[in-house]
């Protein structure tokens with residue numbers, strides 16, 4: 576029976592439902608005890624990792640109970656390819672398999688029989704087999720290193736980081752990349768390039784420091800020319816369909832980066848759908864990239880840009896930062912929060928809608944648009960968390 580044994584799958588899923596946290600913690604303890612080199616693959620604080628692994632196991636069981644294998648296999652394959660950047664070897668998969676089986680067996684001891692053993696073994700074999708198989712089959716390098724050339728600070732909590740990678744990267748406009756910085760080894764974070772892939776390997780990121788955020792505050796506070804950054808393979812499918820009508824883009828702060836890349840990519844074409852971009856920040860001085868947007872809009876009539884700031888005036892600290900007011904030509908700056916300002920103009924239901932920014936801003940903008948009548952399936956955004 577194995578994977579088709581739904582009763583055994585339910586027993587496994589129920590065990591995960593009732594005690595995933597403890598089970599996953601025990602699994603990692605067993606694994607690291609058996610294979611010290613596996614410990615080095617992960618950051619010191621395992622809270623997020625444990626949570627993600629617990630959710631993934633739970634979801635996998637649900638899918639297998641529903642007899643759906645396609646998505647889990649695609650997910651595990653992607654996970655296997657992604658894990659190459661951590662330096663995972665075939666040996667790690669062997670020790671993982673043994674530790675996971677031992678953990679599940681001990682948690683399910685009172686129900687353990689031949690059928691359950693078969694189902695659990697098959698689930699683990701599926702996980703390990705698909706992940707390691709996909710990792711083996713991948714021929715592209717797991718990551719590429721590059722050197723920071725320039726660190727600009729256009730606003731108090733925003734950095735523009737320019738790099739030259741050792742090799743050109745291949746990513747689609749709108750995709751995001753896992754990035755590791757020397758200040759926080761092994762703490763990978765997603766960042767969205769703000770320029771299309773460059774054949775000479777130049778790369779630019781816009782980073783906003785999140786209060787209390789480990790990696791973003793280190794980048795904004797400490798990144799300097801000469802730092803070596805590590806960038807892994809692209810994810811995401813944010814895109815503009817040039818045959819699917821006009822476009823609404825909503826960017827909060829550094830959420831501008833992927834939309835800017837998409838806009839830059841569109842400039843390759845003579846004719847495009849109309850694109851209306853709302854670019855928002857708290858204060859006017861934090862609309863850090865208006866000049867670039869002005870330059871693109873002034874030669875590409877399909878693009879219009881509305882700057883939006885929550886407050887009408889700049890705070891005193893703004894005096895230390897460059898004046899970001901663009902020459903005349905963009906729409907008049909609007910005051911208010913993005914969800915309110917964007918929906919003042921209507922529901923945009925006839926547009927392809929792309930929303931980028933912090934998780935709260937994306938969720939609020941999406942909810943406001945849907946409340947106004949925009950069809951949810953027309954609204955696209957990246958995953959809200961890594």
Ligand SMILES: Cc1cc2nc3c(=O)[nH]c(=O)nc-3n(C[C@H](O)[C@H](O)[C@H](O)COP(=O)(O)OP(=O)(O)OC[C@H]3O[C@@H](n4cnc5c(N)ncnc54)[C@H](O)[C@@H]3O)c2cc1C
Nearest residue numbers: 764765766767781782783788789790791829933957960961
């Ligand atoms: C698909 C994707 C693309 C991204 N692209 C970019 C980008 O181009 N530029 C950029 O600056 N950031 C981007 N991010 C966010 C980035 O990956 C990090 O999550 C963010 O920089 C925080 O990392 P940290 O280590 O500083 O914070 P952590 O130490 O991981 O978290 C500290 C606290 O901040 C909260 N937090 C995490 N992320 C955010 C956030 N974005 N806004 C508000 N609170 C947050 C956490 O919940 C936690 O409470 C992207 C995220 C995703 C999922």
